[in-house]
Amino acid sequence: MYLWFPSDRPRERPTEQVRSDGPAVLIGAGHGYYYHHGYKDWRPQREIYxxxxxxxxTTQYATMLYGKLLPHNISAGWIREARFAGHQPSGQPYHMVAARYQIADKLPERPDIWHSLPDSSDSLRERDEDIRSRPLYANEVGAGALVHIHTNASDNPSARGTRVFHHMASAESSRLGSMILCYMRESIHSLDQYKDFPIDSASTPGNHGENRLAAMPSVIVEVGFHTNAEDAAALKDIFFMGHSMAGVAKGYRLFEAGEKCLPLKIDAPVRAEGMVDDNVVIPVSAQGFPDFPLAIQASRKNCARRCAVDYELADNPDEMAEIKLAYRCDEARVELIELTARDFSGVEAEPIEVSITCHPKPEP
Structure with a gap:
């Protein structure tokens, strides 16, 4: 876990501000190269695992998150920009250096933001200033929310899963963190290979500098543990990356809209019946906040081929209230039907089953 707290940081959290003309959400890719005053070289803040x-x-994840916010007309900004120009004097690609140096390029007249520990002689002082510069920059530009993207680390190689941290004094940050976790769970668990990926149920309070110095809702999203082999494989998977950041974006959107955690879910009667040659209507309702259109399908359970029975689309929330699917009774029997739902972004509801009994027609 990310636990750097220099002793001379302010302990009070700023009063949360109302956004002015800044971005709705500012995205911070974790860490980046910094100058180490002890070794007198440029080095990354984390080791390779x-x-x-x-x-x-984290720059790749931040870019993905940015792309997931734009289609919803959400103004988003960067702390570490994804530019591929060179940075001097580090000799690193620009996108690889820590936020402290990028902010210094943008605001050279504001060393109080990027050089906020001028009296420190600690060899790690520029690393510590990098942590502080992120929320201080967000305060300066009037961001509405701040989302820091990290991968996690532990001495225990079996530690794994997604966690989110907020400052202990910020109720709104706690709500934002838990909404992000809710919709990361919905999105990641829609992928068959990640249905059991561990994701915390609620945001964890803490005193991390990135959150403590922010004057707006601010969270640290630890997407997975790079020190765990299974998590690391997921972190490198472009599908996991896309679904995890789609969940972060959706969690932010619904937090901003004042909504609650309501993952996609479908309901239907557990049983239905009809006569041979009749169409049995299966009323299905859905809840949640899907990206429309929402596709609802009925399929024969344990079927080898030609399994689909019926298919409907819901294009708005009103149409989610009742979607009618039909099953044609072609012979007297009991058949198990599986109902599935999938939205435009690939989020899937947990499948449910309906048992349909087809009775023989009475003899004339």
């Missing part, structure tokens, strides 16, 4: 350098992979 399981083929992952956190300082680098």
């Amino acid at each position: 399981n083929g992952i350098l956190e300082d680098e992979i």
Whole structure:
């Protein structure tokens, strides 16, 4: 876990501000190269584990998150920009250096933001200033919310899963963190290979500098443990990356809209019946906040081919209230039907089953 707290940081959290003309959400890719005054060289803030350098992979996740926010007309900004120009004097690609140096380029007249520990002689002082510069910059530009993207680390290689941290004094940050976890769970668990990926149920309070110094809702999203081989494999998977960041984006959107955690779910009667040659109507209702259109399908359970029975689309919340699917009774029997739902972004509801009994027609 990310636990750097220099003793001379302010202990009070700023009063949360009302956003002015800043971005709705500011995205911070964790870490980046910094100058170490002890070794007198430039180095990443994290070591490579399981083929992952956190300082680098967080920029990829931040770019993905940015792309998931734009289609919803959400103004988003960067703390570490994804530019591929060179940075001097580090000799690193620009996107690989810590936020402290990028902010210094943007606001050279504001060393109080990027050089906020001028009296420190600690060899790690520029690393510590990097942590502080992120929320201080967000305060300066009037961001509405701040989302820091990290991968996690532990001395215990079996530690794994997604966690989110907020400052203990901020109820709104706690709500934002838990909404992000809710919709990361919905999105990640829609992928068959990640249905059991561990994701915390609620945001964890803490005193991390990135959150404590922020004057707006601010959370640290630890997407997975790069020190765990299974998590590391997921972190490098483009599908996991896309679904995890789609969940972060959706969690933020619904937090901003004042909604609650309501993952996609479908309901239907557990039994239905009809006569041979009749169409049995299966009324299905859905809840949640899908990206429309929402596709609802009925299929024969344990079927080898031609399994689909019926298919409907819901294009708005009103149509989710009752979707009517039909099953044609072609012979007298009992058949198990599986109902599934999938939205435009690939989020899937937990399948449910309906037992349909087809009775023989009475003899004339």
